[in-house]
Amino acid sequence: MKQIPLILAMSLAFAAAAKGESAPDMQAAVNFDSAMLWGGANGADLSRFNYSNALRPGNYIVDIYANNYPLIRQQVRFVAAQTSGQGLKTAPAVACFTYGQLEAMQVRLRALDPALVADLKSSGRCEVLGKLFPDSRESFDFGENRLEVSIPQAYTINRFRRDISPDEWDSGITAFRLGYQYNYADYIGGLRAGRRLDLNLYSGFNFKGWYLRNSSTLGWGQGRFTRRSQRTSLQTDIPSWRARLVFGDVFSSGEYFAPYSMRGMLVGSDTAMLPYSERLYRPTIRGVARTRANVKVYQAGVLVFQDAVPPGPFAIDDYSPASYGGDLRVVVTEANGAVQTFTVPYASAVRLILPGQTQWSFSAGRYRNYRNDGQDRPWVTQLTGRHGVADGVNLYGGLLIAQAYQAGLAGLSWNTPWGAMAADATLSRSQLSTTGNANGSSLRFSYSKTLSGTNTAIRLATLRYSSSGFWNFADAVNAGPVETNGRNGRFGLYSLLGRERPRGDFSVTLSQPLGGYGSLYVSALRRTYWGSSRVDQQTQLGYSTQVGRVGVNLDVSRTENRRSTEHQVMLNLSIPLYGATSSGVVTGSLARTGSAPVQQSVNYSGMSGERDQYTYGLGVQRAGTSAQYALNGSWSGTYGEVSGQLTHGRSYSQYQINGSGGLVAHAGGVTFGQYQAGTIGLIQAEAAAGAKVVNTRNAAVDRSGYGLVSLTPYSLNEVELSPQDLPLDVQLESTVEQVIPRAGAVVALRFPTRHDVAAMLVAEPGSEGALVFGTEVRDGAGKVVGVAGQGASALVRGVSASGTLEVTRADGSICRATYDLKSAGQAVHGLPRIALACAPQGGGERGARAAGQAVAQPSAISISGKDHEPDIR
Structure with missing residues (x-):
């Protein structure tokens, strides 16, 4: 398999304007003039970057996205365009898909020639999209390792999300799991003087799709120890049902x-x-088109569906509503410009399938x-x-x-x-x-x-x-x-x-958006009972708006029960604050309940840290002549969370510490992490300690090469590791893994890594022209081990302890550097330095021995390969 080169940040910026198309008339070349490069690089050969898919033919593992939706991660064969039937003289390699990959991409194979489909299925060969579906397009993102294909809606089965088959569900590995939450409180003075410690445990054991679970509580307080098992269960899935x-x-x-x-x-x-x-329930939209027409469906002013339909009756049921309720406005525009509009009722607070x-x-x-x-x-x-x-x-x-x-x-x-x-x-x-x-x-x-x-929403819940x-x-x-x-x-x-037993129950909620003036809601509840004259009633009115950066909320409520009738008015204001390294919000409130004194409070809460892992806050609350002061803070890390709070009043104080965490015991050892009550992904990335999980607050790989991350069951989860904090001699061969787990599973997410010997190849003074931007560096066997960046230098990986490196110059001459890493000098970040000294171009080949001078790290990212092609795994 082959590794896709993450090539040259500058060329990516240019290539962004030249999206790759698989149809021949759209695969136009964009020529880059090497004269625009500075110094010795202005003679570099940039012809391979004239197309957005600057790949060489071969097999690559890529993330396939169809119409902007992630589908699968698979090995895809890329073929030279001139051999794919497109007839281009100079063109990039294009993706070639098998029958199984086309099925996974949710395309309408029935729209193709049956003989062609039968041939693809029986022979196992592949075909490019341009020959299968007119107007289809493809482009490749090197930085994201992502192949984006655009297929017209007429050729797609599911237009808004890919349906997942039970055959794709992952039952996970055999593992023991434990989640814990603890709370320690020390009360001084007042009615609750004393100390108490509570511990909640959520444990389980997974084995071949069967999941054993137990939740228990432990408590110590006032000289007593209590233990209680809350729930024990054994569960599994029946996929066929x-x-x-x-x-x-x-x-x-x-x-x-x-x-x-x-x-x-x-x-x-x-x-x-x-x-x-x-x-999700959604009503089927039915209508009749007099000509070939364009149908648009709007909900609350948001376009949720658009497609072309042939003349005659049509039925649309493969759209995704913008909200769970709200009538649908359908606009049918005929070929002659005539427009017909109708409304389809849709209110789904009531359960429907x-x-x-x-x-x-x-x-x-x-x-x-x-x-x-x-x-x-x-x-x-x-x-x-x-x-x-x-x-x-x-x-x-x-x-x-x-x-x-x-x-x-x-x-x-x-x-x-x-x-x-x-x-x-x-x-x-x-x-x-x-x-x-x-x-x-x-x-x-x-x-x-x-x-x-x-847009008034009425909910008569009961x-x-x-x-x-x-x-x-x-x-x-x-x-x-x-x-x-x-x-x-x-x-x-x-x-x-x-x-008492319930007799009558009535509840209603109305909400009304007011555009730029905020929103209003009203709710009411009334409940009566048999065997008693008791009546419970509650009415609430609320208004919220934004005045500049200040959020304003006003709530008025009335609560009546057998014992009392209570009125409450509360006004809340919130003001966000932003700093260079932290952010926070100041909130203030005034509340009046019945005839009690007005309660006033002012609080500040903030977050800081690279990943907002620290939170802190302080506040004061006053009612009449009494006051209460509070101070709190928390930390969220890879192995759990800890928070503390100090509260002080006129005659009492309270200290409280809360925390949570979890662990998974598996064949590779014991991995600690955040508290996880649901489905867990067990990351395995050898030697990748410190790599953080993208789009999470604190998940990362530990020193043993493992990490924990939360997953959503029965859905496609994409977990991505950031290589930013990895040492230069460790490389993630894959930064993204996809998985569809079953509920409660512990699923292994294996990120292949490569721990290669790395070094810095640096051109000696007078030899800079041999190591210009974009030049490939090969070892003695001809394998590509690096690409030159700026500063006439290249980061090379996968080199042996001693040997020869070579580069080919613009005039075809070869320049070699013979080295021995044991005697090489140290460059930036502790990498060995290999010197490259060459004769002027046209002067033939010349070798150079290793020197020991330190150089700055180049910006280029190296690649490795085999048989003169990039190698991916």
């Missing part, structure tokens, strides 16, 4: 029936496993109550499901069967021009110990709508009424002790002093 199977302590979702905990098993579909195109899609869940086990582990635990089974029967119409329902309790639910959700709605009914039958059977029902209605003209005989499962179990330890199969009644 797009479902997850879990044994142990599981929780019901709460979407259909009131949530509860149980110990048993659960199996059900997981929307995260679905292809991207099926995870696509037509033909089915989601389901089944669980069975014994009820688990964390508050009273000793109480009787009845058996319980639950089955729920949802099916898309038509575009914008879903049926859903479920059954819950337990000892002394049964319930059933049926519902319908649909998308209409007036908004999205859902309605369902639940019937329950509870066998109570005193009054016998209690039968009841609960009705629920939900609604959401975004008004296109004003309108629910439950009859007096309706009990949910958890309430029935927790109502009281089960008679004779449950042998009669009946539940006890609620005590008069116990919790």
Whole structure:
């Protein structure tokens, strides 16, 4: 395999204006005049950079992007353009794709000649895009090692994101994992005097796609030690069902029936496993084009889709909405300029899935109550499901069967021009110990709508009424002790002093953007109960805006319950501050609750460090004659996070320390890192200690060559290492790795490295013309080991302890340098210095022995190769 040269920053700047095209009429050359270079470099041969893809033919591992979306990282063959059927006399190498690579790029192979497709599939040969798809283009970014291909939408299957097959999911390696969080507090004075230490542990073991998990808590305080296991489970995926199977302590979702905990098993579909195109509901856009027309779809003024359609009916369902709700405005422009516009309603706060899609869940086990582990635990089974029967119409329902309790639910959700709605009914039958059977029902209605003209969002989250005989499962179990330890199969009644049962529930939220004047929101909640006159009500009004750099928030609320009625008004101001090495924000607030004194507070919080790894803050809060002062700071590093806080009031003080971290034990040792509760990537990059993970706050490779990074399951994750802090004799052969992990997996991300002998080749005075900018340096075997940069010098890698280096000058003569690194001098960064001394051009060949003079490091980046071609791995 071959390594792509990261060639010459200057040539990249010029080449940016000459994007490579795979169609022959677009692959125009741009000539660089070597006379524009200074000094001896003005005789350099720059013809190879006349095209954006300045690659030599060969096989290269590259990151393939199609229409700006990352697809795969694979070895791609590049062929000389004149042998690819394009008929160019002098041209760069162009990419040549196999049948499998074309499939991975999500192109419409059915649009090609069937005989050609059959030949590509059976022979294994490759073909360039220009011969397959008219108007396709390609360009290569040396700095990013990225091959960008542009394919017309007519030839692509999925236009907005690549669907991922379960065959691509990575189950990860065998590993033990542990995440921990701790909190130490010391209270001096006040009502909570004393010390306390709490430790939360999240541990697991992964083996061949099975994941064992346990979460536990440990506590020390007031002379007591406590330990509790919160949850233990064993889980795996069922890829063919797009479902997850879990044994142990599981929780019901709460979407259909009131949530509860149980110990048993659960199996059900997981929307995260679905292809991207099926995870989010969106209405199908249908219309009729009278001619070949251009269709544009807008949501809240944002263009979310554009394509050309042939005459006749069309249906569009492969677009990505800009937001989860908001009507779609469709503009159809005919070939003759005529325009037709229509609106497709879309409000998705109400849950909807696509037509033909089915989601389901089944669980069975014994009820688990964390508050009273000793109480009787009845058996319980639950089955729920949802099916898309038509575009914008879903049926859903479920059954819950337990000892002394049964319930059933049926519902319908649909998308209409007036908004999205859902309605369902639940019937329950509870066998109570005193009054016998209690039968009841609960009705629920939900609604959401975004008004296109004003962007007003209306969310009627819940309108629910439950009859007096309706009990949910958890309430029935927790109502009281089960008679004779449950042998009669009946539940006890609620005590008069116990919790009331919900009767009516109403909540609504409205939000209104005001353009350049900010935004406004209103929310209201009202809840009533059976067996009590209790009424809970809450109303909230909020307004936020920006005045210059100052953020302004005003909140007014009213809360009413059985014990009191409370009014609160709060005003918050925030002012960002920016410095050369840090940034921060000053916040101030005024709050008044009921008749209490006005509470005033001023706080400052800031961040500093190369990666904002340090945060700090201080504040003061005053209410009436009392005041409280606070000071805090935190550090986030490769191996975890630590924060501390000091609070001081009139009669008390509090010291608090919090921290978190994690570790993974694997075949290569134990790697420490940040707290990770989800899916983990285990980076392996030998001898690359200190290399940082790009786009993360603190992830890096440790001294053992390992590191930890968080990943998103069932999605394409691209992890990139920065070589910036690596020593010059260590080279990352690949800086980017892609992986699609399963949820909970520990996935190995192997970054090949090369630990080569490096040296600096420097032209002696009078010989600068032999080492001009862009000149390749070869070893005695003819392998390219470096490229000359500025200052008549070149960084060479992969050289032997002694031998010969050679460069070819513009007149074809060869200049050689014989060296022995053991006796060579030291250059910048401790690299050996090899001197190159040559006769004037036309004077034949001349060798030079190594000298020991130090030189400055050149800016060129070296490459290595074989058979006079770049070598990539």
